[in-house]
Amino acid sequence: MRSGAHFDVAVVGAGAAGMMAAAVAGQRGLRVVLIDHATRLAEKIRISGGGRCNFTNLGASPAQFVSRNPDFCRSALRGYGPADFLDLLRTHGVAWHEKHRGQLFCDDSSESIIEVLRRECAVGQVAWRMPCAVQSVAREADGFVLQTDGGAIRAAQLVLATGGTAIPQLGATDFSLRVARRFGLKIVEPRPALVPLTFDAAQWQPYAALSGVALEVRLSHESAPADGAAGRPARTGGKRRQVGRTEFLEDLLFTHRGLSGPGILQISSFWRPGDPLHIDLAPGQNLAEALLEAKSGSRQTLLTALSALWPRRLAEAWLATEFPAGAPHSSPGAAPAVPAGRMVAGDSAAHRAARASDSARAPQSVPTSPRLADLPDRQLRALAERIQGWTVWPTGTAGYKKAEVMSGGVDTDELDQRSLQAHRCPGLHVVGEAVDVTGWLGGYNFQWAWASGVACGRSLKAGSRP
Numbered sequence: 001m002r003s004g005a006h007f008d009v010a011v012v013g014a015g016a017a018g019m020m021a022a023a024v025a026g027q028r029g030l031r032v033v034l035i036d037h038a039t040r041l042a043e044k045i046r047i048s049g050g051g052r053c054n055f056t057n058l059g060a061s062p063a064q065f066v067s068r069n070p071d072f073c074r075s076a077l078r079g080y081g082p083a084d085f086l087d088l089l090r091t092h093g094v095a096w097h098e099k100h101r102g103q104l105f106c107d108d109s110s111e112s113i114i115e116v117l118r119r120e121c122a123v124g125q126v127a128w129r130m131p132c133a134v135q136s137v138a139r140e141a142d143g144f145v146l147q148t149d150g151g152a153i154r155a156a157q158l159v160l161a162t163g164g165t166a167i168p169q170l171g172a173t174d175f176s177l178r179v180a181r182r183f184g185l186k187i188v189e190p191r192p193a194l195v196p197l198t199f200d201a202a203q204w205q206p207y208a209a210l211s212g213v214a215l216e217v218r219l220s221h222e223s224a225p226a227d228g229a230a231g232r233p234a235r236t237g238g239k240r241r242q243v244g245r246t247e248f249l250e251d252l253l254f255t256h257r258g259l260s261g262p263g264i265l266q267i268s269s270f271w272r273p274g275d276p277l278h279i280d281l282a283p284g285q286n287l288a289e290a291l292l293e294a295k296s297g298s299r300q301t302l303l304t305a306l307s308a309l310w311p312r313r314l315a316e317a318w319l320a321t322e323f324p325a326g327a328p329h330s331s332p333g334a335a336p337a338v339p340a341g342r343m344v345a346g347d348s349a350a351h352r353a354a355r356a357s358d359s360a361r362a363p364q365s366v367p368t369s370p371r372l373a374d375l376p377d378r379q380l381r382a383l384a385e386r387i388q389g390w391t392v393w394p395t396g397t398a399g400y401k402k403a404e405v406m407s408g409g410v411d412t413d414e415l416d417q418r419s420l421q422a423h424r425c426p427g428l429h430v431v432g433e434a435v436d437v438t439g440w441l442g443g444y445n446f447q448w449a450w451a452s453g454v455a456c457g458r459s460l461k462a463g464s465r466p
């Protein structure tokens with residue numbers, strides 16, 4: 001007689017995906033145990049969306065997910081989409097509203113989402129072990145045995161639902177990845193994603209003064225063909241991957257250490273060390289034409305013209321780089337004092353040389369702005385080009401402490417897309433953020449957690465009763 005409690009399913013991780021998988025399986029009559037090491041339930045749901053949880057996005061489709069196989073999430077999303085989650089909220093009387101571009105938030109608090117999942121688990125008579133740490137996981141002939149703080153737990157099937165490693169201060173761990181690796185599953189290298197981007201401190205110092213300035217920009221990034229990052233899916237060597245140009249029209253925020261805001265968080269999921277980002281600081285405009293038009297018959301200064309477009313602090317800083325104190329405002333035909341609206345950071349010789357020239361023209365003081373009428377057309381056109389094609393080279397990210405999610409995770413090649421079961425380890429399932437499926441900012445990551453949890457919960461089987 002073997003010791004320990006016996007279940008059909010052990011789910012490790014009582015977050016968004018784990019609770020959903022446990023509730024669905026429990027409601028199908030399976031004996032489910034849900035194990036979590038945290039003292040407080042579902043912290044990431046609680047803090048999400050500024051406490052109101054951006055729990056889904058009406059436009060959720062595979063196009064908003066980054067993965068080595070962008071089609072992998074299709075089946076789960078088709079099986080359980082935003083409308084299904086809204087039905088669940090309706091059943092529990094949770095009120096919500098749409099905020100921005102299909103993003104849905106709770107009217108009250110994200111606690112109501114946690115409560116819905118807790119109640120759904122109760123309906124499914126899910127057994128709880130929390131707080132409870134899992135020391136080891138081993139395979140047995142008819143399932144898995146977990147050694148935990150509360151003794152041995154045996155289950156015919158195991159669901160890994162411990163999410164990603166973002167915000168380790170909330171107890172995030174790489175448990176799912178470690179166990180998956182132990183059972184021979186391949187892992188796509190995890191990275192912080194939906195994360196601010198940082199720059200070399202010395203290089204950024206002049207821009208740190210712009211901390212707090214926010215504006216809408218168009219950000220774009222080109223994925224190198226080899227890195228399998230983003231954009232249009234392609235097939236190479238039999239493996240699906242994504243290459244191409246990715247663009248977001250979103251807000252950008254200057255910070256003390258670099259750039260943040262929704263636009264930067266979005267593009268960070270595609271960015272790789274050494275890559276430049278291209279930023280159009282006047283999106284949707286023909287800035288050259290607008291400046292030339294404003295020039296004719298006007299006594300307007302360039303600072304006034306740019307301040308109509310941007311927060312004044314940014315206009316001043318930009319002009320300080322274009323026209324450093326003491327430099328002549330215009331000399332027809334000459335290159336501007338600050339040639340290439342570019343901020344550079346990187347390790348190549350070219351980057352170092354450019355960095356040196358950049359520090360020489362860092363914003364220093366509020367310039368006496370020249371009048372538009374005093375600037376040659378050519379200079380205005382060149383200025384507009386720099387503003388609409390600002391190229392920056394971040395040196396890093398703010399890391400897991402500031403990231404909203406981890407990208408990468410268990411390779412989708414290892415999993416069945418309908419059940420999330422591992423091909424090479426029957427009975428082992430992986431759901432939620434631990435899988436190499438990362439949503440854009442805007443409710444997509446929770447939608448993946450719900451959809452993958454439901455797909456898994458529907459496919460789990462009753463084990464033989466001990």
Ligand code: FDA
Nearest residue numbers: 013015016017037048049054162163175432433443445446
């Ligand atoms: P999740 O992280 O929800 O749950 C994992 C569970 O596993 C946790 O309860 C944890 O305690 C437990 N666990 C971890 N290690 C363990 C171990 N070793 N043993 C036992 N248990 C363990 N997404 C979105 O769509 N809209 C939003 O508004 C936001 N907002 C947001 C804000 C912030 C600050 C963050 C950090 C993240 C978001 N997200 C988000 C992302 C979203 O929170 C995330 O993608 C989902 O919670 C992932 O769901 P999972 O169930 O996979 O993991």
